[in-house]
Amino acid sequence: MGATILNNDITYLNGVGEKKARILQEEFNIKTFDDLLNYYPYRYVDKSKFYRISEVPANINTYIQIKGVITDKQIIGENRARRLVAKLQDNTGVIHLTWFNNIKYFNEIVQINTSYVVFGKPTLFNTTINITHPEISTEEKSTSSQVPFLPMYNSSDKAKRTGLDSRGISKLCYNLLSLCKQQIPETIPLYIQQKLQLIDRASALQYIHFPRSAKDIEQATRRLKFEEVFFMQLIMQRLQQMSQRSNGYMMPKVGENFNTFYHHHLAFALTNAQKKVIKEIRSDFLSGKQMNRLLQGDVGSGKTITALLVMLLAIDNGYQCCLMAPTEILAQQHYFNIRKMLGDMDINVQLLTGSTKLSERKIILSDTQKGKTNILIGTHALCEDNVLFKHLGLVVIDEQHRFGVEQRAKLWRKSLIPPHVLVMTATPIPRTLAMTLYGDLDVSVIDELPKGRKPIQTMHFYRSQSNTINQFLRKEIAAGRQVYVVFPLIQESEKLTLSNLMDGYERFKQSYPEPQYHVSCLHGKMSGEEKDAEMQKFKEGKIDILLATTVIEVGIDVSNATIMVIENAERFGLSQLHQLRGRVGRGNEQSYCLLLTDAALSQDAKIRIKAMVDTNDGFEIANVDLKLRGPGEIAGTRQSGMINFKLLNIAADERIISTARDISRSILQDDPTLSRPENAPLKIGVALAQKNSNNYFQIG
Numbered sequence: 001m002g003a004t005i006l007n008n009d010i011t012y013l014n015g016v017g018e019k020k021a022r023i024l025q026e027e028f029n030i031k032t033f034d035d036l037l038n039y040y041p042y043r044y045v046d047k048s049k050f051y052r053i054s055e056v057p058a059n060i061n062t063y064i065q066i067k068g069v070i071t072d073k074q075i076i077g078e079n080r081a082r083r084l085v086a087k088l089q090d091n092t093g094v095i096h097l098t099w100f101n102n103i104k105y106f107n108e109i110v111q112i113n114t115s116y117v118v119f120g121k122p123t124l125f126n127t128t129i130n131i132t133h134p135e136i137s138t139e140e141k142s143t144s145s146q147v148p149f150l151p152m153y154n155s156s157d158k159a160k161r162t163g164l165d166s167r168g169i170s171k172l173c174y175n176l177l178s179l180c181k182q183q184i185p186e187t188i189p190l191y192i193q194q195k196l197q198l199i200d201r202a203s204a205l206q207y208i209h210f211p212r213s214a215k216d217i218e219q220a221t222r223r224l225k226f227e228e229v230f231f232m233q234l235i236m237q238r239l240q241q242m243s244q245r246s247n248g249y250m251m252p253k254v255g256e257n258f259n260t261f262y263h264h265h266l267a268f269a270l271t272n273a274q275k276k277v278i279k280e281i282r283s284d285f286l287s288g289k290q291m292n293r294l295l296q297g298d299v300g301s302g303k304t305i306t307a308l309l310v311m312l313l314a315i316d317n318g319y320q321c322c323l324m325a326p327t328e329i330l331a332q333q334h335y336f337n338i339r340k341m342l343g344d345m346d347i348n349v350q351l352l353t354g355s356t357k358l359s360e361r362k363i364i365l366s367d368t369q370k371g372k373t374n375i376l377i378g379t380h381a382l383c384e385d386n387v388l389f390k391h392l393g394l395v396v397i398d399e400q401h402r403f404g405v406e407q408r409a410k411l412w413r414k415s416l417i418p419p420h421v422l423v424m425t426a427t428p429i430p431r432t433l434a435m436t437l438y439g440d441l442d443v444s445v446i447d448e449l450p451k452g453r454k455p456i457q458t459m460h461f462y463r464s465q466s467n468t469i470n471q472f473l474r475k476e477i478a479a480g481r482q483v484y485v486v487f488p489l490i491q492e493s494e495k496l497t498l499s500n501l502m503d504g505y506e507r508f509k510q511s512y513p514e515p516q517y518h519v520s521c522l523h524g525k526m527s528g529e530e531k532d533a534e535m536q537k538f539k540e541g542k543i544d545i546l547l548a549t550t551v552i553e554v555g556i557d558v559s560n561a562t563i564m565v566i567e568n569a570e571r572f573g574l575s576q577l578h579q580l581r582g583r584v585g586r587g588n589e590q591s592y593c594l595l596l597t598d599a600a601l602s603q604d605a606k607i608r609i610k611a612m613v614d615t616n617d618g619f620e621i622a623n624v625d626l627k628l629r630g631p632g633e634i635a636g637t638r639q640s641g642m643i644n645f646k647l648l649n650i651a652a653d654e655r656i657i658s659t660a661r662d663i664s665r666s667i668l669q670d671d672p673t674l675s676r677p678e679n680a681p682l683k684i685g686v687a688l689a690q691k692n693s694n695n696y697f698q699i700g
């Protein structure tokens with residue numbers, strides 16, 4: 001049987017019926033045993049630690065454990081507010097415990113003058129700290145039966161209703177590991193494990209789900225983090241080895257298209273940074289080697305126009321180009337912008353996405369194959385096998401983090417010699433890190449904004465200041481401007497996210513009534529078409545205020561939208577705030593970013609907000625972000641960076657990343673095909689990485 005038991009359908013696991021299987025798949029994309037094994041807790045609660053009541057932090061959104069004596073209890077309130085409230089006391093203070101459900105039961109369980117161990121999430125209610133529906137047990141019981149670290153798994157409302165809350169998921173993991181721990185394949189050869197002092201894979205997976213100690217968590221995390229980045233490096237470096245052996249197209253000519261555009265169509269002077277990047281690419285085109293270049297530049301720095309100029313160079317040399325964007329709406333936007341910029345020039349630009357009609361698609365595919373299409377713009381539909389070019393010379397990929405290495409490789413294969421590749425990203429990361437993450441990609445940076453751009457003014461408001469905020473928005477709308485309002489995704493619950501957004505929508509509609517104002521809303525329950533339609537109306541200026549969750553994060557370009565309001569800004573990561581801010585400030589009008597927060601802010605949140613208010617510089621922001629995300633919680637919080645690692649934090653784990661890069665280099669030097677017997681586990685690892693990292697190595 002070997003490793004194959006891990007490929008079993010999740011329905012074969014004890015405790016998983018048809019319904020749970022469906023929920024696991026729909027909510028968490030868990031289809032097989034292996035998928036569940038790779039669904040790690042997002043953090044652990046240290047059950048060996050007890051808080052003294054005077055030290056209990058309120059609203060920290062985390063679970064804690066307290067020892068105390070119940071001194072009083074009462075059933076109070078009517079109807080839905082009817083509840084049991086007990087007072088728990090230690091020698092430093094008192095907190096309240098509240099139960100709304102099963103009041104009768106808990107009223108019997110909870111005895112006055114008895115010691116208990118209480119476990120739950122504290123919140124501040126009026127002036128007292130309160131824990132609603134805590135776990136509670138008498139002291140003797142609790143010490144004998146507790147695991148030291150309780151794993152916490154992300155769940156969703158829907159999953160919770162079928163018993164798949166964190167605890168339910170943990171139970172399934174227990175069943176799974178009891179069944180197949182012996183059959184977890186090793187992916188890292190023993191000699192590397194020893195060299196790096198990594199624990200074996202089966203133990204790592206056991207401990208990530210069921211740690212016995214903090215050390216278990218540390219070792220499991222280190223091993224699994226290493227694995228995440230190591231196999232990515234190994235795959236990437238192998239691909240690069242192949243491409244480096246191959247030559248690249250020579251594109252020496254600066255021809256009519258480039259010159260016409262540069263001298264007659266460009267409405268502005270290029271910035272020095274843009275010129276520098278074009279020079280760098282020109283020298284790649286003259287080198288006879290394939291270009292693999294990462295183009296970094298802050299949002300709005302003018303990457304797209306730079307890419308267009310480079311595409312014109314390729315066309316002048318007789319080659320076709322394609323431009324790939326991560327979403328349909330962005331592909332469309334590029335298509336319309338580029339056509340508009342080219343005006344009456346004789347360049348054939350076409351758009352191919354998932355929703356291109358069949359009849360149209362046929363024409364586009366045939367034009368592309370015949371070489372009639374000069375620039376083909378699209379989504380990852382461009383990677384499909386039936387998209388054939390006559391002579392593809394240059395591939396431009398916008399917003400890299402949505403695409404993986406494998407996708408790039410697929411595009412390379414569409415050409416006799418691999419085409420030149422230019423990857424554009426607006427996620428500023430320090431150069432060293434970029435090189436590690438993108439292998440040996442060359443890096444170009446546009447580190448200068450176009451002249452005359454007014455820096456975006458960023459302001460911080462507390463929610464209580466809504467009058468000031470509304471006055472400000474009304475004034476700007478009266479001047480013809482448009483407003484984005486972004487709401488956070490609430491990690492534990494899509495329902496909360498939606499209701500948060502909907503509450504906001506009601507609020508805004510009341511403050512900004514029709515017919516004077518037009519308020520609209522984009523959310524996850526809408527179809528792609530509905531979203532596009534709303535977006536289109538916004539572009540046409542028919543909507544004054546557009547509310548959304550982070551769907552507008554990437555690349556939408558509406559230059560008349562000059563105000564970005566971010567609700568609960570404290571819930572966003574720094575680089576995400578910066579990305580969102582980049583949606584405004586694209587025209588000549590003064591733009592603003594309003595960060596709204598609750599009154600109580602964590603230390604980190606304060607630093608993030610301050611950084612946003614203080615600077616518009618993406619690299620400075622990135623550096624603050626790197627520092628903040630250093631030693632986080634015990635185990636990985638969800639990664640919100642450019643590549644979705646499960647555990648690895650690209651900000652904090654630079655050491656692991658560079659070790660992985662070096663080890664993978666030296667292995668490939670000695671054994672380029674990984675065929676030595678001692679390297680056999682690596683092949684399993686490569687296959688697993690390709691299967692599991694759905695975001696990076698596969699087509700999304």
Ligand code: ADP
Pocket residue numbers: 268269270271274297298299300301302303304305306426450451557586
């Ligand atoms: P990015 O892709 O880097 O976010 P874009 O290429 O979309 O940026 O450029 C943002 C806006 O700035 C576009 O409207 C573009 O026409 C304009 N722009 C680009 N380069 C310049 C420049 N050198 N001078 C003035 N405006 C520019």
Ligand code: MG
Pocket residue numbers: 300303304555
């Ligand atoms: Mg862009």
